[in-house]
Amino acid sequence: MTADAPRPRVFIVDDHQLFRSGVRAELGDGVDVVGDADEVGAAVELITERRPDVVLVDVHMPDGGGRAVIESVAAVDPDIRFLAISVSDAAEDVISVIRAGARGYVTKTISGPELADAIRRVAEGDAVFSPRLAGFVLDAFAGAEAPVVDPELDQLTNREREVLRLIARGYAYKEIARQLEISVKTVETHVSAVLRKLQLSSRHELTRWAADRRLT
Amino acid sequence: MPFGRSPWDHRRTLSPTERRLYRSTDDRILAGVCGGLAEHLSLDSRAVRIAFAVLVFVGGTGLILYAAFWAVVPQRPDTEGLARPRDRSHRRRPDRSDLIALCVLAGGVVLLVRQTGFWIGDAFVWPVLVAAVGTALIWHQADESQRRRWAASARAPLTERPARVVAARLAGGVVLVAVSVVWLLISQDGLQAATRGLLAVFAAVAGLALITGPWWWRLVRDLNDERRERIRAQEKAELAAHLHDSVLQTLALIQGKASQPREVQRLARAQERELRSWLFGRPQPDGTQTLAGAVEAAAAEVEDMHVTSIDVVAVGDAPLDERLSAVVAAAREAMVNAAKFAGVEQVQVFVEVEGDRVTVFVRDRGVGFDPATVDNDRRGVSESIVGRMARNGGAAVVRSSPGNGTEVELNMTRVTQ
Numbered sequence: 346m347t348a349d350a351p352r353p354r355v356f357i358v359d360d361h362q363l364f365r366s367g368v369r370a371e372l373g374d375g376v377d378v379v380g381d382a383d384e385v386g387a388a389v390e391l392i393t394e395r396r397p398d399v400v401l402v403d404v405h406m407p408d409g410g411g412r413a414v415i416e417s418v419a420a421v422d423p424d425i426r427f428l429a430i431s432v433s434d435a436a437e438d439v440i441s442v443i444r445a446g447a448r449g450y451v452t453k454t455i456s457g458p459e460l461a462d463a464i465r466r467v468a469e470g471d472a473v474f475s476p477r478l479a480g481f482v483l484d485a486f487a488g489a490e491a492p493v494v495d496p497e498l499d500q501l502t503n504r505e506r507e508v509l510r511l512i513a514r515g516y517a518y519k520e521i522a523r524q525l526e527i528s529v530k531t532v533e534t535h536v537s538a539v540l541r542k543l544q545l546s547s548r549h550e551l552t553r554w555a556a557d558r559r560l561t
Numbered sequence: 562m563p564f565g566r567s568p569w570d571h572r573r574t575l576s577p578t579e580r581r582l583y584r585s586t587d588d589r590i591l592a593g594v595c596g597g598l599a600e601h602l603s604l605d606s607r608a609v610r611i612a613f614a615v616l617v618f619v620g621g622t623g624l625i626l627y628a629a630f631w632a633v634v635p636q637r638p639d640t641e642g643l644a645r646p647r648d649r650s651h652r653r654r655p656d657r658s659d660l661i662a663l664c665v666l667a668g669g670v671v672l673l674v675r676q677t678g679f680w681i682g683d684a685f686v687w688p689v690l691v692a693a694v695g696t697a698l699i700w701h702q703a704d705e706s707q708r709r710r711w712a713a714s715a716r717a718p719l720t721e722r723p724a725r726v727v728a729a730r731l732a733g734g735v736v737l738v739a740v741s742v743v744w745l746l747i748s749q750d751g752l753q754a755a756t757r758g759l760l761a762v763f764a765a766v767a768g769l770a771l772i773t774g775p776w777w778w779r780l781v782r783d784l785n786d787e788r789r790e791r792i793r794a795q796e797k798a799e800l801a802a803h804l805h806d807s808v809l810q811t812l813a814l815i816q817g818k819a820s821q822p823r824e825v826q827r828l829a830r831a832q833e834r835e836l837r838s839w840l841f842g843r844p845q846p847d848g849t850q851t852l853a854g855a856v857e858a859a860a861a862e863v864e865d866m867h868v869t870s871i872d873v874v875a876v877g878d879a880p881l882d883e884r885l886s887a888v889v890a891a892a893r894e895a896m897v898n899a900a901k902f903a904g905v906e907q908v909q910v911f912v913e914v915e916g917d918r919v920t921v922f923v924r925d926r927g928v929g930f931d932p933a934t935v936d937n938d939r940r941g942v943s944e945s946i947v948g949r950m951a952r953n954g955g956a957a958v959v960r961s962s963p964g965n966g967t968e969v970e971l972n973m974t975r976v977t978q
Contacts, residue, residue, distance in 0.1 A: 433837075433840070454870075476872060476874045476909055477872070477874050479874070480874035480875065480876050480911070483876040483913070484876050484877065487876065487877065487915070510911070510913070513874045513876070513913075514909060514911045514922045514924050514968070515872075515907075515909025515911070515924045515926075
């Protein structure tokens with residue numbers, strides 16, 4: 346990235362001190378960390394006060410976890426964007442923070458530069474899907490069991506499926522664009538569309554399917 | 562679990578000389594007192610029973626003695642599989658005819674005694690007998706619930722008696738005892754005195770209940786609290802045992818190998834995998850291995866051997882058969898190649914089952930190679946991957962170019978029933 350691009354202002358919410366300081370160090374100069382908090386109440390207060398571009402929020406915390414932070418902040422200031430981060434990849438947890446409003450999900454094993462890149466992407470309004478999240482979403486929309494109420498929201502287009510498959514195979518957006526011979530912007534549009542479906546679809550199976558992944 | 566000994570384990574080490582008196586569970590008519598005594602004294606249980614029956618008519622001694630044994634002697638815990646002092650075939654469950662014979666015998670003796678001078682009087686004996694039957698019913702219930710607890714803690718639960726039957730039996734016992742008390746009072750003092758006496762008793766009982774009520778309530782609550790606490794402690798112990806066996810051991814190993822980053826990474830990764838599968842492992846259907854499970858297992862193996870992080874994403878799943886086993890083996894080979902030659906620390910694997918189509922991708926962002934110039938001795942690619950897939954009715958495509966990483970794509974059509 347170029348040096349004169351504005352650095353995204355980031356706020357970190359995690360109940361582990363070790364992790365917060367670790368992330369600050371890893372992110373380095375690429376982003377501007379404007380604060381952190383270790384519990385839901387203080388986080389909501391500070392975030393609405395400092396208005397960061399992106400909140401990096403831990404999925405698992407006492408008092409409702411990342412979900413509670415996202416919902417409380419969104420009620421006051423819907424412009425603030427969230428990137429969920431977690432050590433677990435239990436599908437229910439991931440899907441539930443995404444549905445609460447997070448624009449992406451990454452695991453804590455992510456490297457510093459990758460995390461900075463994900464934050465930048467979320468700050469620009471895009472969605473960040475890890476390969477695992479892409480897998481979850483493909484699984485969620487694959488089942489024929491759930492009734493399709495609203496085809497606009499309850500089904501993925503073939504192109505969206507293709508993009509998700511490539512993400513699950515470990516392709517970066519740029520590589521996906523080259524593979525499908527489309528622009529990076531178009532890839533981002535597809536992913537954002539999938540995110541929107543994931544958040545708004547009324548497929549009631551969405552949160553439940555992951556626990557008992559079907560055996561075809 | 563090393564310290565999860567059942568409280569009954571001590572019986573297994575009990576030597577034959579320190580046999581304890583138990584109430585028998587399989588040789589019993591009422592509560593197993595006679596059967597247990599007979600076994601303990603190496604006598605025939607019938608003789609013991611007759612002795613008790615005779616003792617009943619010596620001022621009711623037999624009755625009191627039996628009740629005392631019932632109350633004091635514990636029931637034999639489930640002894641399935643334990644070496645018994647006597648062969649099991651000698652034991653038999655008392656059948657209905659035994660019970661009837663005993664009842665008829667007892668009835669005969671009662672009538673006989675009634676003719677003699679020892680008879681205490683109708684007005685006393687019959688109510689007492691009714692009371693005895695009621696009490697026996699209630700105590701019997703207590704025995705069953707104890708046995709159930711044992712069974713539940715030992716192994717598969719016994720066939721549960723419906724709660725309705727239990728309640729009905731309990732109510733029956735209480736009614737019988739109450740009736741006998743009323744009967745006794747009426748026959749001794751006449752109706753009016755009996756009513757007055759009963760009212761007094763009711764008043765006393767109600768008063769007692771009011772006074773001690775809160776205390777009973779607390780007792781029950783404390784008991785529940787204690788049980789909950791015990792369960793929680795047990796869960797905590799299990800968690801502690803697991804963490805001790807896995808995480809703490811690994812942390813100790815890591816501290817010892819702090820100077821070898823690759824080894825530390827391998828240990829940390831293996832531990833993470835183990836903990837992850839323990840915490841939210843995908844429940845495997847009994848015995849049947851699945852494609853996704855097998856690929857994950859192969860990835861774990863390769864990770865462990867080559868200190869590379871392999872991330873497996875699976876969409877859909879299918880039971881493993883011969884064809885899919887070939888897919889797993891080819892995928893494993895692709896992972897090994899990526900781990901060995903790509904020179905990166907991250908390999909991405911994607912498994913998808915869609916209807917009868919199975920696709921696996923193994924991708925790295927490493928150095929890559931030119932497939933056209935690959936040496937013949939790199940047999941891994943041509944033989945283990947492409948050849949194996951072709952032999953099993955599938956196909957493999959290897960895409961790679963120097964500097965752009967490698968991706969192996971495996972395709973297979975699944976045999977569906």
